[in-house]
Amino acid sequence: MMSLNRRTLLKGASAASMALAAPALIGRAAAADPIKLVAILDQSGGLDLLGRPMLAATKLAVDEINAAGGLVDRQIEMISYDPQTTIQFYTQFATQAAAGDRADVVHAGITSASREAIRPLLNRYQSLYFYNTLYEGGVCDMNNFCTGSTPAQTVEKLVPYAMKKWGPKVYVVAADYNYGQITAQWVKKYVADNGGETVDIEFFPLDVSNFGPSIQKIQAAKPDFVMSALVGAAHISFYRQYAGAGLTTQIPLASTTFGLGGEHLLVSPEAAEGMLLCYAYFEEIDTPANKDFIEKLRASSSDEIPYVGETTARSYEGVYLWAEGVKKAGTADRAAVIEALRSPVSFDGPSGHLTIEPKTNHLVQNVYIGEIKNQKIEIIEEFDAQPPSDTLLVCDLDANPNQSTFYFENGLAAAGIE
Secondary structure, three states, X not given: OOOOOHHHHHHHHHHHHHHHHOOEEEOOOOOOOOXXXXXXXXXXXXXXXXXXXXXXXXXXXXXXXXXXOOEOOEXXXXXXXXOOOOHHHHHHHHHHHHXXXXXXXXXXXXXXXXXXXXXXXXXXXXXXXXXXXXXXXXEEEOOEEEOOOOOOOOHHHHHHHHHHHHOOEEEEEEEOOHHXXXXXXXXXXXXXXXXXXXXXXXXEOOOOOOOHHHHHHHHHHOOOEEEEEOOOOOOHHHXXXXXXXXXXXXXXXEEOOOOOOOHHHOOOHHHXXXXXXXXXXXXXXXXXXXXXXXXXXXXXXOOOOOOOOHHHHHHHHHHHHHHHHHHHHOOOOHHHHHHHHOOOOEEEEOOEEXXXXXXXXXXXXXXXXXXXXXXXXXXXXXXXXXXXXXXXXOOOOOOOOOOEEEOOOOOOHHHOOO
């Protein structure tokens, strides 16, 4: 996914080896026979903007559960690794978590590429896996719980809303890995379903930061709006260059990736003004539970967290969902916890009411559309209890419990979508 020269790779490998030899132990001093939770989240590299607050939220949930007495009379020992936005290190640390640490649960991965690198490995070692990031849908795996929103929960809502507001001609820009590739196909489907036209789709590697030629193509195509599924630090340049070309006021933007890491605070107010977003969580959700979460997260984190997005809230809620499964099972044993989670369990968190959908091991969750106004996000639409209907097209773990497949790896054909 990222290109590294040999010197950089060796330096990174050395740092990873040190991390393997001395993992970070977070939380209370380990009591006898603690339950082990391993977090593998990027704390450096291009995705640290998302990974650092996700780790802080994971730690907050673990600390709260331990302070309340732990789970089934045991404390949780949290071990964290920094894969440095490098797939090779993800596989190294997942192996360490499963075979070395003998983790009871692993919460890990930001990109779909990292998830697919470690999901089969954690299955092989029978290490329970939580993936707490919004993604393109289609994972069907008894051992893997995907708690982030999927396109049927976000893109399906955002596309018709934006088309009604701005018009039917849509131009898509997306990151060039499976999330961007497959999300672009979902956008194209939902545009067509609502009587619109996808005029062009462009993909960009994660390290690309020059969008000049593409911005010229967008100007020439004259779409009614641009749908962005760009990802990571380098891709923030797109929004700056787009505003620099004077397009923000001419061709508006919508996205299911922008703002997750506070990107709207990193660009000028003009660059993000009026952009439409859709997630299962916004920091601006006006509930006592969310305000309490925000306050505790910022007070507990050693890093400044300018904005709290879905991946951060879901990392916190993912730990609590797993904890509900352990409590219901009365044990941290993997098979018993999976059965309890799928019974199913629910949790009321900062994003609202969450319930495990047992056919897919995904979530039924609330979804929100927001609009950026002067670098703040105003929630303008809410959809309660949305199921992962995209993944339900291909996955039924009740009927086929031995499935361990990412059905949309090569596109949406598995769901009967051309």
